[in-house]
Amino acid sequence: MKQFIDYIAFLEEKKVVGNGNPKLDAIVFDSRKANATSLFVAMKGTVTDGHKFIPAVFEAGCRAVVCQELPEAIPDDAVVVQVRDSHEALAKLAAFHFDFPSDKMKVVGVTGTNGKTTVATLLYRLALKLGYKVGLCSTVANFINDVKLDASHTTPDAVTLQGLMRQMVDEGCDYCFMEVSSHALDQKRVVGINYRGGIYTNLTHDHLDYHKTFDAYLKAKKTFFDNMAKEAFALVNCDDKNGMVMLQNCKASHSTFSLREMADFRGRIIESLFEGMQLEFNGKEMWTPFIGRFNASNLLAVYGAAILLGWDEQEVLRSLSSLRSVDGRFETIRSKTGVTGVVDYAHTPDALINVLEALNQIRKPENELITVVGAGGDRDATKRPIMAAEAVKSSSRVILTSDNPRSENPETIIEQMMEGVPFSDRIKVICITNRKEAIKTACTLAKKGDVILVAGKGHETYQEVKGVRTHFDDREIMRDYFEQLTDR
Numbered sequence: 001m002k003q004f005i006d007y008i009a010f011l012e013e014k015k016v017v018g019n020g021n022p023k024l025d026a027i028v029f030d031s032r033k034a035n036a037t038s039l040f041v042a043m044k045g046t047v048t049d050g051h052k053f054i055p056a057v058f059e060a061g062c063r064a065v066v067c068q069e070l071p072e073a074i075p076d077d078a079v080v081v082q083v084r085d086s087h088e089a090l091a092k093l094a095a096f097h098f099d100f101p102s103d104k105m106k107v108v109g110v111t112g113t114n115g116k117t118t119v120a121t122l123l124y125r126l127a128l129k130l131g132y133k134v135g136l137c138s139t140v141a142n143f144i145n146d147v148k149l150d151a152s153h154t155t156p157d158a159v160t161l162q163g164l165m166r167q168m169v170d171e172g173c174d175y176c177f178m179e180v181s182s183h184a185l186d187q188k189r190v191v192g193i194n195y196r197g198g199i200y201t202n203l204t205h206d207h208l209d210y211h212k213t214f215d216a217y218l219k220a221k222k223t224f225f226d227n228m229a230k231e232a233f234a235l236v237n238c239d240d241k242n243g244m245v246m247l248q249n250c251k252a253s254h255s256t257f258s259l260r261e262m263a264d265f266r267g268r269i270i271e272s273l274f275e276g277m278q279l280e281f282n283g284k285e286m287w288t289p290f291i292g293r294f295n296a297s298n299l300l301a302v303y304g305a306a307i308l309l310g311w312d313e314q315e316v317l318r319s320l321s322s323l324r325s326v327d328g329r330f331e332t333i334r335s336k337t338g339v340t341g342v343v344d345y346a347h348t349p350d351a352l353i354n355v356l357e358a359l360n361q362i363r364k365p366e367n368e369l370i371t372v373v374g375a376g377g378d379r380d381a382t383k384r385p386i387m388a389a390e391a392v393k394s395s396s397r398v399i400l401t402s403d404n405p406r407s408e409n410p411e412t413i414i415e416q417m418m419e420g421v422p423f424s425d426r427i428k429v430i431c432i433t434n435r436k437e438a439i440k441t442a443c444t445l446a447k448k449g450d451v452i453l454v455a456g457k458g459h460e461t462y463q464e465v466k467g468v469r470t471h472f473d474d475r476e477i478m479r480d481y482f483e484q485l486t487d488r
C-alpha cells in the first residue's frame, strides 16, 4: 500500500491543508465508492459536482481528498489538496497508482470522428497475427490478448484505463491499441499516458451537444497531438481537411497517409467489388474483403502504423489481406431469397454518406437500396435532419426509426429527422418507431437482389429506452426475418 505523501509529488500547483497521511489502496472519483483506504478526487461534471459529496466521503471514513475548491470543514486527521484541474490530477494520480503502465509497452492511440474502432481493432488483430502480445481498448470491447472484457465507454475513465493497461503489462503485452474519444480528451482521461504513436482518421459532424462548436471539437482532438512526445509518431490522414492541422505544434515525428495525393503512405483502389477490393499501398498490391473507400483509408492507416512500429512489410501486407470486418461494421447477412442485409454502425452524417456511397457503387442499378436508420437520444440533435437527408438522397426507400432514444421521446427524434427530408422526397420515407418492426418491414419490401442497410447500432446488443436497456441486436432480428422470407 502506498501512503498519501507518495502521491503528492504528482500534483501540480497544489495547496495542502491538514496533516493526515493515510495508507491508500484505491483512487476513486465517485463518493459512493470512497472508504478509509481510498483517495477521493472531486470533479465538476456535466450533471453534478463531485465537490458536493466531500462531506459524505469524510463521513464514510475517507481521509484523503483532492479537489479544486476546498471544503468548509476538514476532519483533523484528514488531508485535502487543492489543485487547478481535478480531471488532470485524477489521470496523473491513476498513472502513478498503477506504476506508469504506458512506459512499459508501446501504446498507440487512434482519434477521429469515424474509423477509430476499425483502425484500432485491425491493428490489434494484425499484431496478434504477427505473434505479439497485445491489448485493445475499444467501443465494442476491451481485450488483453484473447481475453475479452466488457467496455462501457469508447475510452474509459482514467482509473479504469490505467488499471486496464496495468493488467496488459502484467500479461506481458508488447502493444496496446486504443481509441481516444473527444470526450476523453476534453475530460483529460488520457493525460499521463506515454504514447508511442497517434493516428488521426477524420473530423466530421458529431458530438456538438457536448463540444458546442466544431472548433471546440477540433481543438479537443488536437490536444492529443499537441501533447505527444517527440519520440512518438503522429500519423494523419491528409485527405481530411484538418489532417495537417493536427500536426501544427506537434513535437512527434510527422507522417501522412492518403488515397488522393503523395504522402508517406500512399494508397490506391485498383478494383472495388461486392466481394472486396484490390488495393495498392506504396506500390505493392493486396486484396482485402473490406468494402468501401473509407475502409481503404482505414487499412492504409493500419499499414502506415505497422510500418512506423517497425513491423515487417511483407508480413504486414500478407496478414492485412486475411483480416475480416469488425463486429457490427459493414456486417453482411444474405437471405436465401437473394436479399443482402448490411448492418453498420454509421451514426454520423459522414459515416452514413460513406456507407451509402459504397453500397451504391456495388449494387446493380436495377436493385433497390432500402435504408433503416434512426438517431440516438441525449446526443447531438443537429445531426438528425442531416442524417435523414443523406439517407433519402442515396437510397431508393428509407425507413426512419428509433436508435437508442435514451430519455427522449422517440417520435420527436423521428420528427426532427424528417425535417431534413425535402417534401418532394417524403414519398420515399416510412416512419416506424419500433425498430424491430422497421427492420421487418424492410425485409418484407426487399426483392431478390435488393440491399437493406440497417444503420446506427452495429455491434450493440441492447436498446436503451427511458433509461432501461433491453436486449436488441439488429443482426439477430435481420437473420430471423430473413429465415421467414419466401421467394418473391
Ligand SMILES: CC(=O)N[C@H]1[C@@H](OP(=O)(O)OP(=O)(O)OC[C@H]2O[C@@H](n3ccc(=O)[nH]c3=O)[C@H](O)[C@@H]2O)O[C@H](CO)[C@@H](O)[C@@H]1O[C@H](C)C(=O)N[C@@H](C)C(=O)N[C@H](CCC(=O)O)C(=O)O
Pocket: 029, 030, 031, 032, 042, 043, 044, 045, 046, 047, 048, 049, 050, 051, 053, 139, 152, 153, 154, 155, 156, 157, 158, 181, 182, 183, 184
Ligand atoms: C458526458 C460525459 O462524458 N460524462 C462522463 C463523465 O461524467 P460527468 O463528469 O458528467 O459526471 P457527473 O454525473 O456530472 O458527476 C460529476 C462527478 O460527481 C461524482 N459523483 C456523482 C454522484 C454521487 O453521488 N457522487 C459522486 O461523487 C461523479 O462520479 C463525477 O466524478 O464522467 C463519467 C466518469 O468517467 C462518465 O461515466 C460519463 O460518461 C457518460 C455516462 C457518457 O454517456 N459518456 C459518453 C457521452 C462518452 O463519454 N462517450 C465517449 C465517446 C463516444 C464516441 O464517440 O464513441 C466515450 O469515450 O465513450
Ligand SMILES: Nc1ncnc2c1ncn2[C@@H]1O[C@H](COP(=O)(O)OP(=O)(O)OP(=O)(O)O)[C@@H](O)[C@H]1O
Pocket: 112, 113, 114, 115, 116, 117, 118, 119, 139, 154, 179, 201, 202, 294, 295, 297, 298, 328, 329, 330, 344, 345, 346, 347, 350, 351, 352, 354, 355, 458
Ligand atoms: N474512415 C472512415 N471514414 C468515414 N466513415 C467511416 C470510416 N470508418 C468507418 N466509418 C463509418 O463509421 C462507422 C463507425 O466506424 P468505427 O466504429 O470504426 O468508428 P469510431 O470512430 O470508432 O466510432 P465511435 O466514435 O462511435 O466509437 C462505421 O460503421 C462506418 O459506417
Ligand SMILES: N[C@H](CCC[C@H](N)C(=O)O)C(=O)O
Pocket: 154, 347, 375, 376, 377, 379, 403, 404, 456, 457, 460
Ligand atoms: N459513442 C457514440 C455511439 C452512438 C451510437 C448510437 N447507436 C447512439 O446510441 O446514439 C455515442 O455515445 O454518442
Ligand SMILES: [Mg+2]
Pocket: 116, 117, 118, 138, 139, 140, 154, 179
Ligand atoms: Mg469507436
